Amino acid sequence: MxxxxxxxxxxxxxxxxxxxxxxxxxxxxxxxxxxxxxxxxxxxxxxxxxxxxxxxxxxxxxxxxxxxxxxxxxxxxxxxxxxxxxxxxxxxxxxxxxxxxxxxxxxxTDVDGVSGALGTAGIDPSGQPAVIVGAGGTARPAIVALAEMGARSLTVVARDAGRARGARELAERMGLSVSVIGFDDGALSSVCESSGVLVSTVPAEAAAPFAPSLAAAPAILDVIYHPWPTELAALAQRRGAVVVGGLEMLLNQAFTQVELFTGQSAPREAMAAALR
The missing domain is CATH 3.40.50.10860 (Leucine Dehydrogenase, chain A, domain 1)
Incomplete structure (x- = not known):
């Protein structure tokens, strides 16, 4: 090549x-x-x-x-x-x-992306219940990050329990007590409201119909960065929640990638400036 x-x-x-x-x-x-x-x-x-x-x-x-x-x-x-x-x-x-x-x-390095984005926004899940929306490829590193940051328990919001099996098993291996609920569960809003942090890993259009319930969380990481803000992020911000988006996750996971590729410390300020 x-x-x-x-x-x-x-x-x-x-x-x-x-x-x-x-x-x-x-x-x-x-x-x-x-x-x-x-x-x-x-x-x-x-x-x-x-x-x-x-x-x-x-x-x-x-x-x-x-x-x-x-x-x-x-x-x-x-x-x-x-x-x-x-x-x-x-x-x-x-x-x-x-x-x-x-x-x-x-x-x-998505694990570093989630933990770094939460830390940048001053969101500390330690000792608190957490919510993850979705159970796919991005949900799993988020589970690892939340467990490593000391989350007390986890609720996975998924379309069905079968799709969430892998996420549930990973959370249990990481030492989290975990439950799975559906998007149409009547307890969704109260579960989100009582959480310390919610991480949404689903496409913007998938979260939008349930944004009124999901936005009850006091702190939210929405891994989407295009389009931004998502309906979920915008509603949560209007309600006064702490909201951080996918660009912060992308930036923080890229720090580790650059170090792995180059063998040098990531120039964090230069990388952050490239997103502004």
Whole structure:
């Protein structure tokens, strides 16, 4: 994949996903590489389904140092890796692939994204009940982050209990007492109101019909950043809740990715400025 005109220090990285055109990851990574003086490094968006991911990653030349992976490829990313962090294995999905001498290594820095975003907003779930909306690929790292931050218990809001089985089992392995309720459960509003924090991991349009109940939570992380604000975020802000959005999560997970790709400390101020 390299060309004869590449600089000796040329390195490549990219974000894989579908759709991928809205991704702000190139802004963050390119700002970091410039700040670190890595003038030969590039970072791009690659439209890539889960089915295509093994071929894309497997066909990477030696100039490729890593991939960020968004949906729908996070489960496939873990499967193509020859090694993985414990948290990626526990979650069952990876959002980061790093080239090592032994092959591709997987991690899930979404955990850092959730904990970093909550910390930035001054939201401390320690000792409090938490709510997670959704039970898919982004819910799982949120469960790990909330458990590591000391949440007392967890309620998973999902379309049906079957879809939430994996999330429930992960929460229990992390030592959380967990319950599962549906979006149409009559207790939804009171559960959210009595929580310390709610993390919504579902698309904006999926949360919108239930926003009046979900927005009862005193503190909310909505992992969406496009479009923003979501109906949930806007309603919660009008009600006086502490609200943090997906850009903060994206930024905080990218700090770890940059450090894994480059072996250097992430230039956090330069990366944050790239989002403003």
């Amino acid at each position: 390299s060309t004869s005109g590449d600089a000796p220090d040329a390195r490549r990285a990219a974000v894989l996903g579908s759709p991928i055109g809205h991704s702000r990851s190139p802004d963050l990574h390119l700002a970091a590489y410039r700040a670190l003086g890595l003038t030969g490094w590039t970072y791009e968006r690659i439209e890539c389904t889960a089915e295509r991911l093994p071929d894309v990653v497997g066909g990477s030349g030696p100039e490729w140092v890593g991939y960020s992976v968004t949906m729908p490829g996070k489960f496939a990313a873990l499967n193509v890796a020859l090694s993985a962090t414990e948290r990626a294995r526990s979650i069952g999905a990876a959002n980061t692939l790093v080239r090592t001498e032994g092959g591709w290594h997987a991690d899930n």
